Amino acid sequence: MKVIEKDEKVKIRLKINGKDYETEVEPRKLLVHVLRDLGFTSVHVGCDTSNCGACTVVMNGKSVKSCTVLAIQADGSEILTVEGLSKDGKLHPIQEAFWDKHALQCGYCTPGMIMQSYWLLSENPSPSEDEIREGLAGNLCRCTGYQNIIEAVKEASQKLKGH
């Protein structure tokens, strides 16, 4: 059993968007802050009680709120953030659909919302409207009133199936 003292830092490894990172963290440090410190500032903080989902990333194939994971718990995991979605400068169909459907305004919830949509469509490639609404209920948006986000996820689902 490895024991880490209160003021001790520990080395962790993360694979973020396909690249390896190594960093030293205090045990209390949250994954969201470590991701941001490593330069992934798309991962946003919108609350302190795990409600808003602005910090959503895909960790080992699951969508998680990275404000609710300790960085040391994530040691060895693979993480996808919105920075890793576009390939060769080409937008991912979900990003493209968010643009087409005007599914963002201030853009602060957008990275988390897109990652949640990415996970939702990987779990359920043809969600009904109600399934989309339920599937995004952990991600709060104050600007859009949600309808255009739902339309964007519908469009992305169509596009992804066509691929």
Add this chain to the structure above:
Amino acid sequence: MQYIGKPIRRIEDPRLISGKGSYVDDIKLPGEMFVAFLRSTKPHAKIHVKKTDNIFTGDDINPGKDFPIASRETTYVGQPIAAVIAKDRYEAYDLLESIEVEYEDLPYVLDPAEAIKDEVKVYSGLKSNIYFQKTFSSGNPEKILSESLTLEGELINQRVIASPIEPRGILAYFDGQRLNVWASTQSAHFMRRNLVEFLGFTNIRVIQPDVGGAFGSKIITHPEQYAVAKLAMKLGVPLKWVPTRTEEMISAGHGRDKRFKFKVGFTRDGKITALVGTIIGDLGAPYADANDDESGNVLSTSRMILGPYKIRDALITSYAVHTNKVPTTSYRGAGRPEATYFIERIVNMIANELNMDPIDIRLKNVIRPEEMPYESAFGITYDSGNYVEILNKAREYYNELKSEAGKDECVGLAMYVEITAFGPWEVARVFAKSDGKIIAITGSGPHGQGDATGFAQIVAETLQIPIENVEVRWGDTDIIEDGIGTWGSRTITVGGSAMLKASEELKRRLIEAAAKMLQADVEEIDYSEGKFTNKKSGKSATISEVISFAYKNGISLDVTYVYPVSKPTTPYGVHMALVSVDKELGKIKVKKYIAIDDIGKVINPLTAEGQIHGGVMQGIAQALYEEAIIDPQGNLVNSNLDDYAFPTAVESPKYTWTYIERGLSNHPTGSKGVGEAGAVVSTPVIVNAVENCLGKRIYKIPIKPDEL
């Protein structure tokens, strides 16, 4: 090339959907330290903060004063009373725990109707808790009331919290000569002016980076922002402050919180004859920046309370009152939602009383098209439009919704007229780079509304160039002469008019340069789609060639235009919703929402509709979910996004938006504001629907399940 009026997708989006935005907390300076604030846990108390290293108090920020930071006496739970500085946020919050504070409780008052009596003073420095009392009066309402059918009651428009997903924040660095500030704000220029005044120092640059929404909550300069700026000047190291959500909710973004005790007169056939009443607006504690902001909103509520109706006999007494609560500020609509809520709720009650159709009763009372422009009894000029036409247009949608309504489902409808595009002025700067790129800079400060796309459309259309050739920038006090900001649904109209005029002047200068280049008189130059032609000789030059010529010949193509505004312009519309009310489960669901608006010339229907969706959702949330609940000890009970009942995608209805362009504004854009309209009208739409289902009057919102 035609861009204006088209649903052009946003030029803002590519960065933001790729995670490449740069909000204030994304910006890092070498050696930056983190600031956290200790906040009062008492609604009113004498305080003594024990000072040690790294702990700063009100005496360091505003010696001898209690605002922005309380030094001797705190007047609301959540007020900053000390600051700590540490190497990161984790250590800063550790350090907060070490601060020792002694409180000596003072009597406090939370209810503005109590505070009016002045028995308990909110703050020892106040002569009275009443910030102002004003009377708006026209005709002979008391006499008319005595001759009319009447109805009376007290409507509550509760306190809500703006809650943008990004909280406030600031990063400040004094380099020995200049204070450099990055802040999550609605206007870099307005914040600069505030900091100049507070610090008594002018060499300040403010940058508004990407901002994660505001909804009015980031207009004012907040106590913490003044404090961080001051400490940054003192310490010479970069200081960053970003509050937690809980701190944000207990200290900022509180809005609305008005009540209206009314008596209304009407005839048996539905004509509203007179309106008398008292409005009380709760300002919270006496923080001047907030009070200046919100007291103006109390005036907006008072002066707009007659709605789009011809009510000439009215008497409204208005109070703006302090209490020991968070100082209230603008929240989307800034006083107009309360006005619309009050009058539209009253109209619904009268319609139900008389068993009258909601469109018929409004048709009976609205200002007729031939009476436009119309000056209301309280001196507001409604500039243009056709209220009768929009009501008639609404009828088809209304009847459709009615026919769809099943058991335990009702339709609610409300109408609004609102004031937008406030002055006093706005600035635009448009110039050509030597490589041919057109740079357009606005003095306003968009933070989600998509105005940059609208500006690009305006500039591209005026200059007849592809929109891709226009870059739009804002939010840096160094790149444009000055600016007002983004609020009051003013940006596309006032900022856009400045942009349009600046582009026209740039075009004029380009034609002048082209005339020189092509050896012609200005009148002999024909300009079309990026090409200048000498009509006489047939010789022509492209816009890039003309720009290049201008630089080589010392002709400046840098235009700044200051656009002045004297009066707001008034959009209007009719909104309705199909709502299901499950009395047993206490569940209300907004199933469909239809909005018909006239916001003058629509520059971009895609982004305008986005504004309606967002505003409507916020208004629905006020009707059904949100309320800042403050306990008898002055604490906000629901200080997180779970307890505060922030709506999710599950609660959002299906919206349909239609617009007419009947009433153009007098501004060069022809547009009126749309940013706040949805939030202005949607709250009464929903409450009217539920009231129609329940068959009993609703006075208080949000409508709670146990009230069904």
